[in-house]
Amino acid sequence: MSRVSNYLRGLGLLALHFRAFDFSLLKGKRVAIVGPADSAYSTGLGEYIDGFDFVVRVNRAPYIVATGKSKVDIGTRTDILFHSFHENDESGGGILDFEMYKKQSLKYLINPRNNKAGIQMTFNFYKKYPVSQKVFTLPKKLHQLVCEPLDEFRPTIGYLALMSLLHSAFSELYITGFTFYKTDFGAGYRDHIKTKEAAKDFIKKVGVHDIDKEYNSFLAAFKTIDSSKITLDPVLFRIIQNEGIVKR
Template identity: 40%
Template sequence: MVNTFEGLIMMIQNTRIFNPEKEFKDKRIAVIGAADSAFEKENGNFIDGFDYVIRVNKAPHSLTEDKYNFIGSRTDILFHSFFELTEGGGGVIDWSLYQQQGIKYVVNPNHDLKGLKAHLNYYKRHLNPNKTYLLPWNFYKEVKKNFGVWVPTVGFSALYSAVSSGCKEVYVTGFTFFKTPYANDYRDDLKDVQKNSDFLKKQGFHNPDLELQEFIKQADKQQRKGTQIIMDNALRSIVKNHKRLNNEQ
């Protein structure tokens, strides 16, 4: 009971709102996911040249020097579920590691009852005064408005936040909507695509096909408004194939 009260006070004192529409205005954003497609080309210098580099969940734990040539060395913003599970969660929130990597914002995108509960439980567990962030409630409402019973993954929320922010340019790599394996050292126990698909179905929270559909819809909409969206080869191929199949139906 004491931890609950202290955790709540600490959460109120240290939680801020991260507004992508303000923070990303006129900026160039790189969003790096956990799929193996991020390692198709040595794009490290290209990625590090963006105004903001976003990564997701466990990414800081597997961002080692031997990978810099492919996926860059910077992380400015980490989107994290605040579920510190090793299986199906975001992994341990390690502030010393984040400080070492220069991470400026640790954002919990899930600004709903479940997300706020996860946020509170984090502060109850650690009683740590580090600043954390939530997406604006209205912005997160837009993120999930077409999901029905499904919960957007943290990766999708990171993508949506960048693409829909009205920024100048977004580069996306390492996102294949679970159609290819994870990159090495991220979730090696779930690198098999079928095994990971079965795991997601067993969880019953996420719908990768719906996320792909919503990403394409938002990307097309924002490109018409002037945001340049650059996708890696794997994602570009997945999007092209999805559109082709959709037109055939």
């Protein structure tokens, strides 16, 4: 297929299938978000996670789920996937594998960056893959709201996923596997930068993210939300307890 044909096909699929995600779908729902940090492992809470109305994961996480090795800890479903649409394994989200996603009951695939660069990535996806696959992004105002505290830095996909959920009308939110690089990655996620030191060095070298700003933004948002509706895994609980925010 010619370059012009790819361009036109991508443009048509983008217009047909690319939409802002409707977060009202989460209103009154029990939502679990499972990040890549090691705090999600050695918990035995996989069945508990699978019991939520929606299970949310980030980037390469479905590959870990697919192995089945950690299902006792992180469960088996991926209802909502936030993905960077960078398909490299080193720093992106890995190959978009729709057969794998189908086995995990994926309902919504979200490229959350609602800006020129993010939309370009989705356009490139539609040029590459001739599929009628719905792809969602964050509503423009929500994207601006969660990105504003980061100034000129690019948000990580995990940050966008976590913060957008905090601003939704869930009935219950369980957060695990997010430690803002204060602990290591879980095994199999990014083994080439598994330790927190290696991950921080990599982020510093790339120079587009500011994890401290993301952490402070999360803390500020957490203060404004009814904490009785949110359950943190023990590691994240201890991290923010040291900030004097949670008392129980």
